[in-house]
Amino acid sequence: MDDDENIVIIPYADFNRWKEIMKIIAEFGWFYAEEDYDRFLKGFGEKNFNGLIAVDKKSDKILGSVVIGFFESIENSPALVSLGLYIVLPELRGKGIGTKLFKEVINDPRFVNVNLGLNGASYMSKKYAKIFGYDKFPNWQVCKSKIKICDINLNALQNDSDIDIVNVNDVDYQKLIEYDTNIQGGIRRDKFLKAFLDTKTNFAKIAVNKNGEIVGFGNIRTGVNNQIGLGPLYSNSKSIAETLLKQILESIENLGSYDCFRIFPPNINKDADEIFSRLCNGKVDVSGGNSFPQFTKEIIQADTSKIFSITEYGLNAA
Incomplete structure (x- = not known):
């Protein structure tokens, strides 16, 4: 051929x-x-x-x-x-x-x-x-899972009162890069992250603590076939991830018009499993299987304890 x-x-x-x-x-x-x-x-x-x-x-x-x-x-x-x-x-x-x-x-x-x-x-x-x-x-591997929008119950998630959820433009972008780089095992995504979190075409939020430090960020983008997808969702704790997820979903005014919510957690992050399960009362569809991060020279040591959904599985390791 x-x-x-x-x-x-x-x-x-x-x-x-x-x-x-x-x-x-x-x-x-x-x-x-x-x-x-x-x-x-x-x-x-x-x-x-x-x-x-x-x-x-x-x-x-x-x-x-x-x-x-x-x-x-x-x-x-x-x-x-x-x-x-x-x-x-x-x-x-x-x-x-x-x-x-x-x-x-x-x-x-x-x-x-x-x-x-x-x-x-x-x-x-x-x-x-x-x-x-x-x-x-x-x-670890990436779980390519999904939740029907009709099964989502936002009241099942709680807000962490010790953090504030702000927009991307409300934080020092260099601080966001530093936070992202630590989770990415040192990989710098300076321009990529800015393009990917463009809030004109996404629903992105940043979590900051009372000292103004970035402690998490998340993004949802619309996809083909009337779907929305979560990525990334990074945070320092389960409660912060839960708060980000809740508030990002609440910011989507027409959430009910979509059919499916796609999520991509590492298979070893059990906190992520618990949050997503609670969001839909256990109705997470895992039939998408797993994808395998793999490298030719050295493994990129991403911090999966802080990754609740990877950015996207096309051109990003995590």
Whole structure:
């Protein structure tokens, strides 16, 4: 298939085909938003974000997709090349399309000897480890779960009176970066976080204590197929996470118009399990299974005790 002249690899930037990719992704049951492409492009910058699609030239049908985002080293922080949206249509797997996409998207001299990471689907995780070298695993996985909006009971959650919930623009952004970096195992997401928490297209809140220190933050974004997704939800404690979750959901005036609430907690954070279970009286659907954070050179040591839902599982380890 690599030699088939009917298959062409094309940069995303050359085509306005993000909605087509979103449709394919939705059929796989993944959570993404149409706005995510712009978030990624702004968050990484043009030189650090690349997306490719494999297209059949005769039918113009999309056969596969991959994107990468490069978290550059800032002030000696660890660099990370994160790979996501890596899909090939099921009927075309095993024909070399995925390998060609992978090789082309990481073909950048800046990536030599740089750590690569991804969140692997359970059915692909071993292949990523064996063939592409993503053989370094942390001691946790991402639970891709969901809750029906009709099952949500906001009265089941409590507010922590020792903290205040404020908007993103009400805090020192550099302090937010410092908080995020500590949870991310040193990875700096300066531009990315700003783009991802843009409150014009998200519902984002920050938790601060009585001393004005950031002790948590959370975000919900709207996605395809009338869904909303939580990510990130980081906090110093269970009560802070609960308060953030409650107040962010309460800020969504049309919450009842959505069908599904997607959540992505680490499987070892039992406090997260308890909060989400209480939110819907135990009706958490875990049929989405787990994805596996995996790396080529070293494990990014994210602080899962403070992660109640990861940012998103496309281009972020946590």
